[in-house]
Amino acid sequence: MNRYQEPLAENTTLCVYNHDELIFSDAGRWLHPLFALEKFLAGYTGPKDCLSAHDTAAGKAAALLMSRLGIKRAHINLISETAIAHYQAHGIEVSWEKRIPLLACKTETLLSEMGDEDQMYRELKRRAKLVQGIAVEVADLSFSYPGQPNLISNLSFSLPEGGRLIIQGDNGKGKTTLLNLLMGKLKASAGSILIDGRDPGQLPARTIGYIRQQQTQQQFPVSAREVVSMAVNPDSSKEEQKWEIDTAMRRTGIAHLAQRNFFTLSGGERQKVSLARSLCQKARLLLLDEPTSFLDAKSRRTLIEILHSLTLQEMPTIIIVTHDKELEADLCWPILHLEALHG
Template sequence: MEHSLIVRRGEEIVFTSNEHWLHPLFELEDYLKGKNIPPSELFVRDKIAGKAAACLMVRLGVTRCRVELLSERAIPVFRAHGVEFSYGELVEHIQCRTEDLITDAMSIDDAYLFLRKRAGRVQGLPVKIENLTVDIGRKSILEDLSLELGRGEQLVIHGANGTGKTTLLRTLLGFIQPVQGTIRIGDINVGSNEWRQNRSLVGYVHQENVKNTFPISAEEVAAIGLSERKLSSKEIAYRVEVAMRRTGCFHLARQSYHSLSGGEKQRISLARCLCQNARVLLFDEPTSFLDSSGKEDLLELLNELSSTEAPTMILVSHETAWLDQLNWPRKELKGGRLC
């Protein structure tokens, strides 16, 4: 087999790759995005496949494959999802760290996101907070707080009202100067001159509790994310449309922003963040003014973002019941520190 991955549609070879590990399958995903080819019509030949590769094939919609060297751990995945498979040689285990990290408790979607992060195919940037102390007036709000998130990871920070959750987000944005400690977004120190030039890397979705009737359309709100860019009106319109389509709100473009529901406004706010190409998203009590339907919409949208752009996301909230539906790691903010 001269290529590491060969994909046929009938008798025609439509895709090949010579890359290693899982990269050929991610390349196949990119290829299929621009083609009107049902994955069920494809026959995939792979040199080596373990449990991780099997999860990716299932996620891609592949239904038939041939693997030259197949790990026994891939077989239950293929069988559980009706994938027809054959192999040249069967081994108990492939010597790959990733093979051990894909657990039986992971869904296909969970495994897919995990593998995307390991492959570096996420938009998010790492966030590192070290020994952060923040005072408001004479009161200490955050004390010697440290936190580290990898690229494309998500975190929920919960805690009672008044514990400093919003203060933490505003400090991450550079709006509040800490007494001590450092914050790094990617390779940039928050508060530095370089940070001020790249502040758009962080998007902020705040609580939607402002009631006014200032005449502004949904698409104009989304375009605020491009306000500091020197772009033509045509380019702005294109970027706004792409961002609003990604967040499922383009049909609201011409409507008055203030006439929209809470869930619809959340989608517009996220479109604004995508317009500015934010690679870290901060959510401040995003469900506070949403009804049950709006909360379901937000949950769906967060899951969509996790599996598409995969930015690094931090959500703060005091609503623990709603958070049970969001399968993200959690930390409690208490006494100025994360527990």
């Protein structure tokens, strides 16, 4: 018997070894020990070439998380058929003490109706309340400028915490106006907007991150790093601030631009600087206005990769307004077409 297959200590629900060295244990319930393991591994610098887990119970959800965390071997006290199938499909060596067709768990039933593993992972994080995002509710929203007919008429949509939405529409259909309404810069003619259950004007500072269309004119001298640093929490320590800035700039691929004047950068470079700033801000609702307008093919790919990463890691709620129809295929997010609403 390998060490990871030995009985769990009393009140312990998960033990993880690298080969025979215990590196992590937890006494939590449901999937929380595995999410705690995910957080632990993110900062763990020791060897992890043969991660082996012993868990009290595993359905498809636990198997999914273990495969994403790089577990190579697993021993489970109570295991479902769906978990065994997932382990085997991902090349994980699995053993067990008792095998049943299905765990009596709503999560197990929910995942059985999903086919995409990223979608499953997002749903598990949402159910574990590990989502940075907040809910958005727009009901019968209308808006018009003085002397003009309704630019937005009876618009309704809702997003859960960590939800994603592309709002498509040609120029002049009210896309940027909608973002200004969501930020509380404009007041609706009729209807309502609730963000995290509150009017936009009542939200705490730093809740919303806004990435605007990039302009081309040069303004005042400020470096890319200074732009990113403006979003860091001023109450954190200098070391924490530096780590946040460096991490955000590396993640968006702009570390080499740190000392460049922000207003001399290309549109694509500035877009990435703005994304890094939003990462430092830890915005709970991220609004992007025509994010691909000035991007070349390489910068566009980087943007897509960053957005995909955000939807699996921090999971803020994200709304993109655009007339770029190719973005639909690139992201595969739900889409709301403003043209249809205008008739």
